[in-house]
Amino acid sequence: MELIITEKDNAARRIAAILSGDSAEVERRNGVNVYRWGGTRCIGLSGHVVAVDFPSEYSDWRDVEPVELIDADVEKTPTQENIVRTVRLLARDANRVTIATDYDREGELIGKEAYEIVRDVNEDAEIDRVRFSSITEGEVKSAFDDPAEIDFDLAAAGEARQVIDLVWGAALTRFLSLSARQLGDDFISVGRVQTPTLKLIVDREREIEAFDPEAYWEIFADLVKGEESFDAQYYYLDDEGNEAERVWDEERAEAVYGALQEASEAGVESVSRRTRTDDPPAPFNTTQFIRAASSIGYSAKRAMSIAEDLYTAGYITYPRTDNTVYPEDLDPRELLGAFTGNRTFGEDAETLLEREEISPTEGDEETTDHPPIHPTEELPTKGELSDAEWEVYELVVRRFFATVADPARWEHLKVVLGVGEHRLKANGKRLVEPGYHAVYPYFSTNENFVPAVEEGESLAITEVRIEDKETQPPRRYGQSRLIETMEGMGIGTKSTRHNTIEKLYDRGYIENDPPRPTKLATAVVEAGEEYADRVVSEAMTAQLEDDMHAIATGEKDLDEVAGESREMLERVFDDLMESREEIGDHIQKSLKADKTLGPCPESGHDLLIRRSRRGSYFVGCDGYPDCEYTLPLPNTGKPLILDETCEEHDLRHVKMLAGRGTFVHGCPQCKADEADAEKDRIIGVCPNCGAEHDGELAIKQLRNGSRLVGCTRYPDCEYSLPLPRRGEIEITDEHCEEHGLPELLVHSGDEPWELGCPICNYREYQERENDSGTDLESLEGVGAKTAEKLAAAGVESVTDLKNAEAEMVADEVEGISEERVRKWQAKAG
């Protein structure tokens, strides 16, 4: 029997299909897919199915000094039992095994792991290795026709990384966690990739904090040529002879402004035109895909998760790749052909196919791992995908289109004008040849209009403006910029960079989006900078890459490299151990600072965000148990402390992070006071949640001025009843027999009027609404926009529509035909 082992199930399925001519059948063994045809079996792993770790006697953090981990053994244990068992089972009967894992360093290591599992149960089978960089018939068949051997040196390079990362990461993580007494879920992590990434964010925050804004002025003039007006900006030549727009001296700025205001015209001194070619973008690798997806509003995590789903469904190629050069066997014409006739993409594909020559763009990175991300020839329909999936799919399709499309051409027009000794300039740009922009609408194609003027012409100045501005601090990294920067620094991989950022959120190192570092993050980076500079800088990765290269080429071996690294860590620990308490104190202080809101009104200690034993958050005093002052926080979400501070109570505002349900809670003291005030106006039990959660109904005044009867447990309970906008509301002693609520009296105008029980009042209102007809949007084909248009024409309900003249409605409502109105009328009965 012949056994083929791939890196993942998806690859196993496709390789089986190619090699068997689509005749392979799938069977489940131990819950794992095994593809079989003739005497061949093919199984996919799930990446690494074994992991490195310390022996179990090192697992209790309190029993082991972190420094002991440096020289502890490192062993491999199966993490995917079912898969390992199934491979063993199949390997026993194999006389030939082919390792077909991904064609990159980690794939070589995963292949070696498979090799070891096989060898464990079968000493005789011949074990080959095949390499291909895309799963296409040509590549796969030729690889299997000419198999090679596992590159054990390359795999050993990967193992060196595993060992070094584990030893450094675990030893330093445990050291910091123990010295700050942060055990359990709140441990303080350090690692070769996560800590330099965190330092990027912390450094940027340091720059922002240290930033000293400088004032400058910019001066603009509106000019007119015939009917057309345009904007020009004052500039001068700086000391180095470069054009500068920012005027740093206020007096000078005012002088120029004054002089321009005096003038009524400007003379055209020069006109220059040039055309610029705007080349289409390179194919997507993971980083560039994440960047593009983030520009249309997807977080790195979301974009990757959608891409993985599209890949699993077979609509796009593997989303984790470094490659930006299409493989030779990708025929763009053939792939474009798959899109002809498609509702969304057909026209664009056909236009692209009309050209004689199609030559895709190429990026700088050509690797063997996988092809750049592109759509496959299998197209989904819009209905098969969620809106978000479709949006991301369309992005991938259009990026492919862009890479085979023509360059765009811009025409730039620069006009320099003179007003006495002063110069103005206007830069116009126009897209003369849309090229790839026609199929890839994700880049800006904004034009800037400047009319055709000629040298020597005089133009009227209609308005002069001066704007006072300030230099801005550098901006925080967004997630996709972070990922790009990590790639540039050489840290992390295509598969892990977005996870690293998620990890920083999980560990309480960063908050918000774009991410902002916590005090804890700053303290951890500071500790790293002082005692273990290697682990906070990309230098550790750079050195590791060099060492791995040396192992892969046979110049060094794994033990040598790991030994050197362990020695370096020993020296780090020499310093660390002496400062244990100092480091621990500093981290503990920063942890407290991250939770501090401001002074306690009763004892003057700090008020902190705390968590009850049941897991809910509240505000408590640091002076507890001497001071028992507390304030409540909402039950939904995780609190985030904002920079904004309440002037009255000197407390920081709080935001509750709950995904889409995120909201700003504000000052917890103000909120508690408001809730107290509400108590006076409680009118009864909440019919929605009263029985279960003791919610009560109260008369509430909202920020926007409107009022309602709402549940005291809002936003957990959203039960509400409307109240009139005007008038004082009096709660009477009479109670509604049905609902038990007091009857309300509204004082507005001369005579108070009886609103009665607010529930009965609302019921009556709803009944009146129902009488006036049913909601138009209940009709198929009528959306919110259409309903709005119809309402503007006096058709406010289904009843109205039934009674209306179709012809008149069609006349009055733009974009709606008589025929459509008749169809709706028919549906309405």
Next chain:
DNA sequence: GCAAGGTC
């Protein structure tokens, strides 16, 4: 309960 790297 530590890392980073695969994959889901």
